[in-house]
Amino acid sequence: ETGVTQTPRHLVMGMTNKKSLKCEQHLGHNAMYWYKQSAKKPLELMFVYNFKEQTENNSVPSRFSPECPNSSHLFLHLHTLQPEDSALYLCASSQDTSGGARGDTQYFGPGTRLTVL
Amino acid sequence: GQNIDQPTEMTATEGAIVQINCTYQTSGFNGLFWYQQHAGEAPTFLSYNVLDGLEEKGRFSSFLSRSKGYSYLLLKELQMKDSASYLCAALDSNYQLIWGAGTKLIIKP
Numbered sequence: 001e002t003g004v005t006q007t008p009r010h011l012v013m014g015m016t017n018k019k020s021l022k023c024e025q026h027l028g029h030n031a032m033y034w035y036k037q038s039a040k041k042p043l044e045l046m047f048v049y050n051f052k053e054q055t056e057n058n059s060v061p062s063r064f065s066p067e068c069p070n071s072s073h074l075f076l077h078l079h080t081l082q083p084e085d086s087a088l089y090l091c092a093s094s095q096d097t098s099g100g101a102r103g104d105t106q107y108f109g110p111g112t113r114l115t116v117l
Numbered sequence: 118g119q120n121i122d123q124p125t126e127m128t129a130t131e132g133a134i135v136q137i138n139c140t141y142q143t144s145g146f147n148g149l150f151w152y153q154q155h156a157g158e159a160p161t162f163l164s165y166n167v168l169d170g171l172e173e174k175g176r177f178s179s180f181l182s183r184s185k186g187y188s189y190l191l192l193k194e195l196q197m198k199d200s201a202s203y204l205c206a207a208l209d210s211n212y213q214l215i216w217g218a219g220t221k222l223i224i225k226p
Contacts, residue, residue: 004159042121042216043160043204090159104212105150108159 003027004109006091012115013081021076021112023091030096032074033106034066037088049074050096081116088113119143121217123205128223129195137190137203137220145210151179151190152204154219160204163190192222200224 003026013019025032034046048056049068063085065077074091092106120142129135141149148167152160166172166181166188178191192199202219209215 040125040218042218043206043214045214104208105162105165106214107162108152110157110159113157 004091004093004107006089006109006112008112009110010113010115012117013078014117015081015083017081018077018079020078021089021091021114023074023076023109025072025074025091025093025107025109027093027107029093029107030071031094031104032068032071033092033094034074034076035090035092037090037111043090047076078114081114083116086114086116119207119209119215121205121207121215123203123217123220125218126221126223128225129192131195131197131224131226133195134191134193135195135222137192137205137222139188139190139205139217141186141188141205141207141215143207143209143215146183147208147210147212149179149181149188149208150204150206150214151188152206153201154204155201163203195224197224197226 005024007022031050033048036044045058046060047066052068063080067075088111090111091109094104094106123139148165150165151163153163154160164179166179169183171178171180176193181188202221204219205217206214
């Protein structure tokens with residue numbers, strides 16, 4: 001148990017659907033992250049929030065919309081996705097994004113396996 | 118550009134020792150992480166090195182050479198449960214993690 005939970009664990013959606021992914025961390029961290037993980041590729045950082053403020057958006061298409069209502073919760077709203085968006089979406093948290101003594105170790109949730117038909 | 122290289126797949130025998138190498142090229146350097154990821158599960162933190170040398174943690178050890186841009190993860194007394202992907206990630210000068218594609222380790226009886 002890493003202290004980071006994600007729901008749903010699996011999601012199948014059509015290209016015209018709207019759905020949301022939810023992440024919750026119970027570690028008292030201030031920074032939260034969304035990653036995309038595709039087979040045999042490095043983790044792709046999508047969004048970073050630090051103290052509820054978005055600090056990074058790595059040129060992610062607008063069909064992905066993040067929301068961070070507080071330091072413990074992070075959402076990823078999905079609409080009009082494409083089949084190539086099928087992947088494992090991982091949420092992570094860390095103490096903050098400034099480095100710190102341990103380089104801000106990130107703790108991951110189990111991910112949402114997304115399939116876009 | 119920034120880059121992490123690690124082998125795609127390795128195979129080892131139960132009870133043996135395996136070394137997974139990682140080379141990195143980053144803009145600045147603030148440390149290197151190793152994570153373990155079992156299929157369908159979350160990556161879990163294994164180690165963090167920022168100084169040169171070997172750090173041992175039970176059956177797992179991690180080594181770093183900053184001058185060579187090189188790290189390795191050493192797994193001893195391999196067990197079947199060690200079958201997983203091992204992710205190498207370097208922290209650049211902006212404290213952004215640069216990830217490798219991961220090494221899938223297959224353990225055979």
